[in-house]
Amino acid sequence: SAMLSLGPWLLGALATPQVGVGAVAPLAGPSVARPSALLAEVALDSLGVVVQVGNSLLPSAGRGLFLRLDEGVEDVVIPSGTPLCGYCDGVLIEQAIGDKAVPFAFGDAQQLVLHDGELKPLQRAISDSGAHGVWGHSVRRYGPSGEGVSVVPDSVTRRVLVPLEQAVAADVEAEVAAYEAERAAERDAAGPAFELDGDPAEVDGDLDEMDGDAVEIDEEELAAMAVPEPGFEELGQYCNDLAFDKGMLATDAGSFEYEAASEKLNCLLLVWQLGLMPSSAPSGTSGAGAGTILVPSQVVLVTSRDVRLNVPGKSFEMGARYGLQYWRVLSELGWLE
Numbered sequence: 001s002a003m004l005s006l007g008p009w010l011l012g013a014l015a016t017p018q019v020g021v022g023a024v025a026p027l028a029g030p031s032v033a034r035p036s037a038l039l040a041e042v043a044l045d046s047l048g049v050v051v052q053v054g055n056s057l058l059p060s061a062g063r064g065l066f067l068r069l070d071e072g073v074e075d076v077v078i079p080s081g082t083p084l085c086g087y088c089d090g091v092l093i094e095q096a097i098g099d100k101a102v103p104f105a106f107g108d109a110q111q112l113v114l115h116d117g118e119l120k121p122l123q124r125a126i127s128d129s130g131a132h133g134v135w136g137h138s139v140r141r142y143g144p145s146g147e148g149v150s151v152v153p154d155s156v157t158r159r160v161l162v163p164l165e166q167a168v169a170a171d172v173e174a175e176v177a178a179y180e181a182e183r184a185a186e187r188d189a190a191g192p193a194f195e196l197d198g199d200p201a202e203v204d205g206d207l208d209e210m211d212g213d214a215v216e217i218d219e220e221e222l223a224a225m226a227v228p229e230p231g232f233e234e235l236g237q238y239c240n241d242l243a244f245d246k247g248m249l250a251t252d253a254g255s256f257e258y259e260a261a262s263e264k265l266n267c268l269l270l271v272w273q274l275g276l277m278p279s280s281a282p283s284g285t286s287g288a289g290a291g292t293i294l295v296p297s298q299v300v301l302v303t304s305r306d307v308r309l310n311v312p313g314k315s316f317e318m319g320a321r322y323g324l325q326y327w328r329v330l331s332e333l334g335w336l337e
Contacts, residue, residue, distance in 0.1 A: 086233030
C-alpha cells in the first residue's frame with residue numbers, strides 16, 4: 001500500500017476509527033480478493049483502510065472504487081460524514097457531458113456541503129462563514145434576524161463540473177480556456193489576501209492542500225491501459241452508483257426501487273467543498289464575511305452512514321448515491337449508453 005501525506009483539509013475531518021463496534025452491520029456488497037487492472041492504491045492510516053481503483057465488478061461499468069482493510073487491521077468502523085477522497089480534476093462548463101458530470105446547483109439550503117473542514121447543511125455554512133451569498137445562486141433570508149435561508153440557482157451558465165479530460169475530449173477547449181481566463185482575472189482582482197490556484201474550480205488555502213507522495217501506480221498495468229496517473233483528489237470519479245439500473249427510468253416504481261437499492265448498496269455521497277471569495281456586498285452588509293460569497297472548490301466523496309469493514313484480505317466496491325433524477329437527466333441529454 002502506498003503512503004500518502006494528506007493535506008489539512010482532509011486530516012481535520014478524518015475521525016479516529018472505532019474498532020470492533022458490533023452495533024454497525026458489516027459492509028455487504030460486491031467484493032473481490034484484489035481488483036483486476038489495479039490503477040491506484042492509497043493507504044489512509046488514520047482510518048485503517050486502503051482506497052483502490054481497479055476494474056468494477058459491475059458489468060460494463062469500467063473502473064470502480066474499492067475499500068479494503070489495511071495490513072494488520074481486522075475490524076474498523078468509519079463514521080458517517082468522513083471524507084475519503086476528492087472527485088476529479090475538473091472544470092465548470094455550460095452543460096453536462098459524459099457520465100461523470102456534477103452540477104453546482106442547490107435547490108435546498110439543507111443540502112450538505114464541506115466547509116471549514118466540517119460536513120454541514122449549506123444554510124449553516126452561510127451562517128458560519130458570514131458570507132452574503134453563494135456563487136451562481138440567489139440567496140434569500142427570512143425569519144428573525146435573517147436566520148432562515150433559501151437558495152435557488154440563478155442565471156449563471158457554467159455550473160457543471162466535468163473531468164478536464166472529458167471536457168477536452170468533447171472539444172470544449174475554447175470554453176475551458178475562457179473559464180480559466182475568467183478565474184485568472186478574479187485572482188488578480190482579489191490580490192494577495194485571496195488567491196485561486198490550480199484547476200479553475202479550486203480555492204487555494206489549507207482546505208485544499210494536497211501534499212505528499214504521489215499515488216503508487218503499477219507501471220506495467222498503467223502502460224498496458226495507456227491511462228493517465230490519477231492523483232488522490234481524482235479517485236472519486238471512478239466510484240459507481242451501485243443502485244442504478246437503466247430499467248428504473250422506464251417504470252413508475254423506478255424511484256422507489258432506486259431508493260431501496262441505494263439504501264442497501266450505496267454508502268458514499270458527493271458533496272461540494274466551499275471556500276470564500278471577495279464580492280460586491282449588498283448595502284448594509286457587515287461582519288467577518290461581509291463582501292464575500294461561498295464559491296465551489298472541489299467535489300469530495302464522504303460516507304453517508306457508518307461503514308464497517310471486518311473481512312481482511314477482501315476489497316469491497318463502494319457505491320455513491322447520485323439519485324435517479326441525475327441519471328434521468330443524463331439519459332435525456334443522450335449521455336447514457
